[in-house]
Amino acid sequence: MxxxxxxxxxxxxxxxxxxxxxxxxxxxxxxxxxxxxxxxxxxxxxxxxxxxxxxxxxxxxxxxxxxxxxxxxxxxxxxxxxxxxxxxxxxxxxxxxxxxxxxxxxxxxxxxxxEGKAMIGTAITEPNAGSDPASATTKAVRDGDSWVINGNKMFITNGSTAKNLVVFCQTDPENSSRHKQHSFILVPTEAPGLEADKIHGKMGIRASDTSEISLSNVRVPLENLVGKEGKGFSQLMEFFNRTRPHVCAQGVGLAQAALEESIRHVKERYQFGKPLASFQSIQFKIAEMATLVRAARNLYYEAAWTVDKGKPDHALIAMAKWYAGEIAVRCADEAVQMHGGYGFIDETKVNRLYRAAKVLEIYEGTKEMEKTIISRSLLQS
Structure with missing residues (x-):
């Protein structure tokens, strides 16, 4: 390879x-x-x-x-x-x-x-349905030639800026299999009954729009169904196989930035008459960060490669997603530590890196869920 x-x-x-x-x-x-x-x-x-x-x-x-x-x-x-x-x-x-x-x-x-004319978003998470999307209760009911949708979605990226949302809805609540109850439906954000409230006070990635979505008797045509009815959960898993390598890249980019900012700082910052870079404890931190970044990058490269080859490796993608988030948090933490008091001020880049890193262990599959996927693939083989 x-x-x-x-x-x-x-x-x-x-x-x-x-x-x-x-x-x-x-x-x-x-x-x-x-x-x-x-x-x-x-x-x-x-x-x-x-x-x-x-x-x-x-x-x-x-x-x-x-x-x-x-x-x-x-x-x-x-x-x-x-x-x-x-x-x-x-x-x-x-x-x-x-x-x-x-x-x-x-x-x-x-x-x-x-062309930059309209963003899109995906509405999956609900106030009481995060790591268990099959428990989502937003309902879409057939009424003539339309779907009528009612429910609430939480932590939706682009919720206030997207022109269209692909909404994960319960279309067959009586199905005996909870993994066959849902479907994806395309919903214009201008549709009557849809309201988006931007969430403020996030720890990090504050430039990105995150919103709570309320759907009250939102009516869209039946042809807005994305894919096949009742296949929403399986489609969601395929979707995550494509998007999680993207999250891995976020973690690697953040960790790389933490490393580069740290190298720059320890070369310029003097203590006890010497640059911080001359102290072995600092050198070890830099060496460890560089190794973690390289390992995570190789993991996500391979994970993304399997996707583009048409053979997504679910366990490998979970490994990459979990590890990239973990090393992002660790590298950002070390970067703040090496910056000392400067790292505690929001004017410094490492401060923003530190606050942004944690979300990588939460969204699109918590680190606990990724470990569950990995362990199941090994123990059930």
Whole structure:
């Protein structure tokens, strides 16, 4: 197996870093403190072709893979997690349409996403249904030629900014199998009865829109069903196989940034008449961080590779997702420690990295759920 990126992949990674380092730093603190984001920055990223690279060319995308999507994500998160999330999560849900959507749904939504005209989102989590999505109770009931949807969704990325949400709904609550009760339905956010309330006070990634969604008698056409009725849970698992390597890349990008910020700081900061970099305890921290980052990167490279080869390895993806989150938290913690009091102030980048890291062990599958997936694959084989 070759671990060397192709020239095209190296060029993509280099271009993503150049764009992010040129555009993000001047506004990162502003967006973090004000919990806001300038959509013109997302549109500019779309113009450069960074959004939706995994979308087929016939829908305006670059026709690349989730690996290339992850490479861009890594560089964007290394520059700033909040802005990186705000831009790269704009396509969160496009994976479902590519996998299971009708041709009409793809043509109606994907080109606008790639061109920077409209974001998409996916509404899965509920106030009482997080790690157990099969317990989701948002209901969609047939009424003539429409679905009528009622329920609440929590922690929804792009909930207040997306033009459309792919909503995980219970369409067959009486089915004896709890894994066959749900379906995905495409819901325009402008539909009467849908309300989005932006969540404030997040620990990190504050530039990214996270909202609570309320659906009260929201009516959409029957043809807004994404894929087959009753297949929502299995579709969700396939969806996560595509999106979790993306989360791994977030963790690796954050950890890489923590490492680079730490190296810069310990070379410049003097104590006892010597640079911090001259102390063995600091050298060991740097060595450990670099090793953790390399290991996590190799894991997510392989995980994303299996996805693009059409053979997603569920256990491997879970390993990569769990480990990337863990090393992000650890590296961010060490970075703050090496920065001392400066790391405790929100003006420093490592402070934002530290606050953003924890979410990587929570969303799109907690670290406990990822370990459960790994252990089951080993013990049931």
């Amino acid at each position: 070759s671990f060397k990126l192709t020239k095209e992949q190296r060029d993509i990674k280099k271009a993503a870093r150049k764009f992010a380092e040129g555009e993000f730093p001047d506004r990162a603190l502003e967006f973090d403190r004000q919990e806001t984001f300038d959509l013109d920055l997302w549109r500019k990223a779309c113009e450069f072709g960074f959004v939706g690279v995994f979308i087929d060319e016939e829908y305006g995308g670059a026709g690349m893979g989730f690996f290339e999507h992850s490479l861009i994500t890594e560089e964007f998160w290394a520059a700033d997690p909040g802005i990186g999330q705000a831009i790269m999560s704009a396509s969160f849900g496009a994976e479902l349409l590519l996998l299971f959507g009708s041709e009409e749904q793809k043509q109606a939504i994907l080109p606008d996403l790639v």
